[in-house]
Amino acid sequence: MKSLNTHFPKIGKIAYEGPRSANALSFKHYNPAEVVDGKTMKEHMRFSIAYWHAFRGVGSDPFGPGTIVRPWESGKDPVSVAKVRLDAAFEFFQKIESPFWCWHDRDIAPEGKSLAESNKHLDKIVAHAKGLQKATGVKLLWGTANLFSNPRFMCGASTNPDAHVFAYAAAQVKKAMECTVELGGENYVFWGGREGYETLLNTNLKREQDHLARFLHLAVDYAKQIGFKGQFLIEPKPKEPTKHQYDFDVASGIAFLRTYGLEKYFKFNIETNHATLAGHTFQHEIEVAAAAGALGSIDANCGDQLLGWDTDQFNTDVRELTLAMISILKAGGLGSGGFNFDAKLRRPSIDVDDLFHAHIGGMDAYALAFKIARRILAEGKFESFVADRYSSFDSGYGKDIETGKATFKSLEKLVLTKLGEPTPKSGKQEYLENLLMQYLHG
Amino acid sequence: MKSLNTHFPKIGKIAYEGPRSANALSFKHYNPAEVVDGKTMKEHMRFSIAYWHAFRGVGSDPFGPGTIVRPWESGKDPVSVAKVRLDAAFEFFQKIESPFWCWHDRDIAPEGKSLAESNKHLDKIVAHAKGLQKATGVKLLWGTANLFSNPRFMCGASTNPDAHVFAYAAAQVKKAMECTVELGGENYVFWGGREGYETLLNTNLKREQDHLARFLHLAVDYAKQIGFKGQFLIEPKPKEPTKHQYDFDVASGIAFLRTYGLEKYFKFNIETNHATLAGHTFQHEIEVAAAAGALGSIDANCGDQLLGWDTDQFNTDVRELTLAMISILKAGGLGSGGFNFDAKLRRPSIDVDDLFHAHIGGMDAYALAFKIARRILAEGKFESFVADRYSSFDSGYGKDIETGKATFKSLEKLVLTKLGEPTPKSGKQEYLENLLMQYLHG
């Protein structure tokens, strides 16, 4: 494994130094080499860096352009710049101990004047990335196609009213899937950033959803053709940039997949900030996906719950993450998925070391949450409380209800003749919240 | 038909007097007898009065008890009071020209000390109501069981962790279904007011959803047994009273129904205020239900979009209603459903005539929206705009996409060799919004 050290000469590999280290550029909780249950923490956590935010984010917002200037952003032509940027990125991946990365096609390679030229650029960059992956051991968690930035997609990609745009999007996803395969990507993601509407006044909602389903079926077909064995993931988001997006939340995604016979092929990539924008907790979305056997991967970030847009912040709220991690671990983990830091620096965080601080915080918070959640599950207090709470369904007429032996008639008879009035039982929420606080600050 | 005139002696039958009448106690737009396309407006609109708000609402809120005192609320025992109240209600239904009403079991009849006693009360009241229905011609749009007020349901009814409560709820719904049949109800509604959770810390989300599905299957089975031919309806609501309800919105409902094989038996009762609490427009929820062939009925009200709870106000926003009505009419109408005023008087609206004002406003607003929407659809400007917008899918490779003949490969080839770059086309939202304003204020 080659140790890259060109673009961040002042910052070496981030070391684990324990919870009390005074060194801000060290891990306090994420110890990549620590072995837990026969696997290293690096293997457990499956962290991934989001190329778009970490290496294409410039700190722009709707009221101002970029604030961040990186030294490696120069070169004789866009492809050359893209290659050097990739070198810097892999150096960062290595130093921050991230085993994975993720990309959109247009993040890593510049868009050309035609699709053919864009594809050529992409080929060059993918070849370069392949070399860097080999040299560093960093792997691709997932790839995806950017079908939302270019003006051609302003009214959607597969849901665009113009069939020409559907065709263009199909061609672009085809290529992005090929590149994902080429780089050994373990998943492929669909985030329908403009697959929604601005106003129903100009929209045929049903026809658009039909087109979206057709598009996904074509992707499934093409995956078979090229032997892509990775997992397809849908990333729900309720709104922004559009007024309303079809994959509003996990439940909407399930409704869509089942309506169109796609449920076998897709799982969900759940983003914390998208969950809260949809009115759900992060943990809720995980539980809904898990109940459907469709928990795929995590876009690890958070929003500001007093703000109504996707702030994509680094999440250091260990309480929120512990709750999420409990549900993830109970569901058996993420499989081929991972924790991808789809999070961006605040606009004024312009220093190179801010990029490190941000990811260190995110990784530490997740690693700590993982450890606390494991301890909680090992001690089983919450789980046994919940099991007891539902135990009336484990035998007798409760079991008959679950197994389908009871009917309205038999249950009515039971109530009228034997059971009478139920006795309310406390839900003990405050007791449980105190217990959680104790695990978090014990 | 008997004309009732005991409880509102100062207010006669509300007459249609046209848009400029200075009489506040007249209809300005709802002319029940007006014939449109071979049906009266009364038949078109299928208005319904919600018994719980109109006759059990007292103006309480979380910070104060009831403010409304009705003269008919007295009698020697609860059942007697309930009968007189029902007399007053039918007089109101008649005077306000509402062809339908809706109830929860516990609205119309008092809860007894046991289920058996409650059932007896209910039987007496149902008999009384049957007489009033016959005398006045007012019909039952739907019945439902209140499975959320009594403390026994504080942790849910069919999703309660205690099987005893599931059994009790089953018995109660069985009876409510029987009463609905007895009164010729055209639909039966399930609103899962406590079918959700307060905290995931004490909840088995999957097991609760399994129980909810089992419950609905039992209802379907029982409907067959008793020959109930009406439509089952689910009324989604995202939250309140619980932190999170399983039937969050129409899409969640579809996901749930399809996951558990219930989609054939249920449609949706869409409430305006529940739509906006879930982050959707009223029209959006209608469109989602319509796309699934599951548009059932409407709970006609509105919320205050700056407030985060279910305000259940009477809706006089003709713009919002016109948009909704366009989507309803395009979907072929509500079938066995109707427009049920699930709306309550503001706490300070304590006069008897406020009850009339409120419903007059709601009916007029809906009737006007209906007329404007019909005019919009008759002139076809929006529809032809939308049809044109998607016309590239009507022939050529667009049609191939819809019919499944295109593949990622064929589309890529098309783009690379023929189509090139798509030309963005304006969505013309502002033009369309102006057109709508013209219909509303032309």
Added chain:
Amino acid sequence: MKSLNTHFPKIGKIAYEGPRSANALSFKHYNPAEVVDGKTMKEHMRFSIAYWHAFRGVGSDPFGPGTIVRPWESGKDPVSVAKVRLDAAFEFFQKIESPFWCWHDRDIAPEGKSLAESNKHLDKIVAHAKGLQKATGVKLLWGTANLFSNPRFMCGASTNPDAHVFAYAAAQVKKAMECTVELGGENYVFWGGREGYETLLNTNLKREQDHLARFLHLAVDYAKQIGFKGQFLIEPKPKEPTKHQYDFDVASGIAFLRTYGLEKYFKFNIETNHATLAGHTFQHEIEVAAAAGALGSIDANCGDQLLGWDTDQFNTDVRELTLAMISILKAGGLGSGGFNFDAKLRRPSIDVDDLFHAHIGGMDAYALAFKIARRILAEGKFESFVADRYSSFDSGYGKDIETGKATFKSLEKLVLTKLGEPTPKSGKQEYLENLLMQYLHG
């Protein structure tokens, strides 16, 4: 007056054609020449075009770059382009019958490599604009300085922790005030787009507010020096781009102004979308400003109440505008203020005629609301209802309360000995809402 006709050759002056005209490019309600109460509608409405949206808006959003390409956007250098753009703008102002325009310094003239160069550019453009104003009769409603886009302002302008940035901002506002005077601007606006914080962890809130107050005092001083007689206006906004802005809403602005002795010098520029982002209705913010004698001007747009960011849409909701207009007219109008369309085209509205449609809709909606509000006030039904409602304070002990003659003691005695228990009176909200509906759709 010169009639410009170069950049929109296919679109002539927009004519008033009445409510039923089938010509989308006509006014339905705004008839500039119509005389109402001795003043033309053009004089009454004091419409203004926001240069930044109308002529610098390109349809970008956080997930994609601009979609809008204008033919006049070319030239040998930025200043030349800026001049041609200004020509196009004034042609638009003239054709759309807008008597006013508004700008930020950096909208109209390109930023140079130094402040000195920026000032030179600005001088050239202001001279050009002065000629265009003279030629067309279009006047400047207000000017302002953009203190939020450039990365130097990323942590605030006058509230920046770096005194250097405060100084820079001071210099920039000085110049913008001079330019406003040069162009006869009737007001000068302060919108503190970054005068707030991203996190309290790095913020001295008190010191920042002290600096903001100092800055405004310096502006007041400088206005005296240069003889600027126009009105200073603060435009509140709760958040976005920052997490929290100091001028959160009108009430926060009043608290700030009074705390720092600035209340004599400032009124408020109220933006509809900012009102709703702050949790208030548009009408509420107008009423709060009016109660403080500080109603200055209006940024005319609207948001989408289901979206949590500043969508700055053109407002065609005549109901919302009528309510606002009632409060504005009751407060005696806007004085030197006007209705400035701080509204932008939706991203897919890329046609030149969309710019016309959007403003036509906004103007028509406001003009119609103005007319309805005048009719409402002329008939006085709402006003006399409200006057009656409070009439107990017009005489007797009610008047004693208002005039300060009553005390807790005297009032207690009154209640204990004479008054007893008050009788609740209905607020009659539904009746009033019906009345409003009748005015809107009569």
Added chain:
Amino acid sequence: MKSLNTHFPKIGKIAYEGPRSANALSFKHYNPAEVVDGKTMKEHMRFSIAYWHAFRGVGSDPFGPGTIVRPWESGKDPVSVAKVRLDAAFEFFQKIESPFWCWHDRDIAPEGKSLAESNKHLDKIVAHAKGLQKATGVKLLWGTANLFSNPRFMCGASTNPDAHVFAYAAAQVKKAMECTVELGGENYVFWGGREGYETLLNTNLKREQDHLARFLHLAVDYAKQIGFKGQFLIEPKPKEPTKHQYDFDVASGIAFLRTYGLEKYFKFNIETNHATLAGHTFQHEIEVAAAAGALGSIDANCGDQLLGWDTDQFNTDVRELTLAMISILKAGGLGSGGFNFDAKLRRPSIDVDDLFHAHIGGMDAYALAFKIARRILAEGKFESFVADRYSSFDSGYGKDIETGKATFKSLEKLVLTKLGEPTPKSGKQEYLENLLMQYLHG
């Protein structure tokens, strides 16, 4: 001091057992006797129990009546019941180690048929409470009058359009102030639960605010007459029960107080849940009050940021509380204020021990936050970071700006001739968030 032990025979005095105790009915962080800086933790924290939630809360919500049944709730007449309830409460206060309590007049004593009778009831209960205070050493943090529950207040108390209601409210507050004095209350609170409006259609906003101001002036006058030396507090809340409340947030309160010359007499009682309903963080409201020298007391609870109503939950989010505590300690603490648990049990938390769990959690969370905040301030890392960040204002032209020596002209000259372009400096938000995480989970 008498040890009460009648109503909670199974639960003794809650003991401090340290962070790892397995006993749920022990304090993990709040050690009342622990001496910190010469004062016990009990003296530092000044905890208070809110009588209304703890002893009058029954678990009702808008969709169902109470679920909580307490054994002490019986007796021959309402006043007798009220006395026993008070006995139970003081036993609870003592066992939970709370040095203070708070009440509304109507919580502690039943409302009679007339004001005179209500006052008599109140006198009896106040006498009883005085005895209990003496016996247990528990003191009154603040009293207040309930001016929102009774239907007479449905349109406001001091802002009611009916002068009769103003008079009634004056009489009621007069009595509540007298009772507060009698019980040695250290503060008196005004929460304007209905001092707002449901609709502007029927409201004279200015006149209502004038009346509210008059009312507060009368209270100030009466306090002088009766020698009440405690602090008057306004408790802001943006909405609920009304659509809009005049004391929307702290800034609105400051605007109001300064507009009416009341700022000398009032500070703020800040409630966490009201802060977030108004769109602010808890810490923000504290900082705004502190900047105005008006930080009075805290209503300690939290909301659910995904729910739009006042959930009044017990707060165990140590992160949120630590941030708040940093700002409180920096402001010099709460003076005569305290931390009052204005928090209620979740509806299904019906057991008596839930009341203990809930308050133990709230107390522990605050005590832990207090300790962490003290450590943070002692180490000074955040404070010195912030001081450095603004240090350019400590000398040179920065100091000239603060001291009023600089002008727009002098600053422009400085920029043009010396300073040139400022260099942006990182705000280092992620670094600071990591540091906070380390303090919370170190």
